[in-house]
Amino acid sequence: MERLATAWAIFQGLLIEALPFLLIGVGIASLARWLAPGGAWLRKLPRDPLLGPLTGAALGFALPACECGNVPVARRLLAGGAPLGTALGFLFAAPVLNPIVLASTWAAFPNQPWLLAARPAGALLLALLLASVLRLLPETALLDPVLLEERRLSQPLAEVGLLERRTGLVGAVSPPPLPAKPTRPPLQEVLQHGSREFLDLAALLVLGCVIAATVQTLLPRSWLLAVGGAPTLSVLSLMLLAVVVSVCSSVDAFLALGFAAQITPGALLAFLVLGPVVDLKLLGLFRVLLQPRAIAITAAAATVAVLVLGQWVNLVLL
Template sequence: MARIATIWAIFQGLLIEALPFLFIGVLIAGLARWIAPGGRWLQRLPDQPILAPLSGAALGFALPACECGNVPVARRLLAGGASMGSALGFLFAAPVLNPIVLASTWAAFPDQPWLLAARPLGALLVAVVLSGVLQRLPEGQLLERSLLAERRLSQPLAEASLLERKSGVLGIPTPPRADPSRPSLRTVLEHSSREFLNLAVLLILGSLIAATVQTLLPRSWLLAVGGAPTLSILSLMLMAVVISVCSSVDAFLALGFAAQITPGALLAFLVLGPVVDLKLLGLFGVIMRPKAIAITAIGASVVVLLLGQWVNLWLL
């Protein structure tokens, strides 16, 4: 019974922490759909391998949402025809670059200026690498089916054929997309409500899994190797995935054990968690297919491990 009570307490904490940011993300996506239904400004975002993810990451400075709230916004970017690189850059880097997270990192570690610079730079590096790797997959293998259909409807004919758009003589006729009318506020609210409920269900499942694993895998086991250069990084990466704490407060959590671990392990915890954790894996399902999610998890882990190793060589 004690373990069940612990799981329930952790589950409630994760859910209460994440739901407001999920609501903010859905609200932002809904407003974008209502204010700019055609998404033409999204199609003007750069498409270069480096500049695209950096421009997407820069959007995070204006959006006060953590990784859960960024999922519906990133989905809206992709559905509206934004370049793949900019949308992925936003998805992976914005959870660290938003003002709340930057302020919380500074408040938790004011005496470690290297960390205040290394965390956002590490997030940008992960975003650029993941964007480049994932874009090697065809969109049909990368994006979830319904999102892919929405995206193709918003692309010019030069980029998506009539058959791909499911229009013309071989498919189902659809209204012209060149100058879409603004949907009614009621339509936007209904769409956003459905999206929020669907994402909330996934968030609940992810939080329950994270709470269960976190209870069965005590943190003391992971902190036991805190002084080992490589094992400390691996253990804190695993902790970041398991704990699944929101990026807006993870710095204060890390402050509690920062003295017991290596600098590279601390950075690994703060960079990997906002990209890959147990509660996020379900939410990613509304954007990416399982193969792409697996590539994201593996790619982010490799980059963060190398980054942590480099920091340990530099500071130890």
């Protein structure tokens, strides 16, 4: 009974913490859809393998949302026809490269200037790596099928039915031609579309929070912090802790402050860099963007890269 109460408390904390940012993200995506119908400006973003992800990462400075809120914005970028590298750069880097997270990191660790520089730099390098790896996959193997169809038509899902999008499913129906000049959709339609998107993402978020709360209850943090002084095991344990606790990037620095003195510098950086990209609640939200194979590749590549980064920091600072 005590474990059930603990799991319920953890679940509530995760959900209450993430829902406002998810709502902000859906609001930003809906506003962009209303102000820029057709997304012509998105297709003008850089397609260069390096400049594209850097541009996407730079967009994070203007958006005060954590990783949960960035998912609907990244989906809007992809659906509107933004270059793949730019959208992926935003998805993976913006959870750290935004004003709230940068300010919270500074507030939690004002006496560790190396961390204030290393966290955004590590997040940027990780985003560049993941964008480069995922761009090797064809879009058909990378993106969720519904998102892929919406991206191909560069118009909202609400305006064209799924059967009209997929030629050959029913009587080889051809998709409707794109209008020469997209018109601004009615505000009521935008609000309805945004509400459906929020509810769909909220359902995935709830599922992720349930899984994270269950795992946290069954796997006490003390086990993971017990090896905090070992150069390699500390990095691995804090990476696992980041995935399990699934706390938003806007407050994870304050959580890390509670055990920073018990762990190595590389483990601390690994916790702050990996969590905003891979955690239990995020894996569910990614399903509206990526196919399962792409999510697995993202998790594996991020894990290896952050492990190497943490090890390198320990070699330099220990």
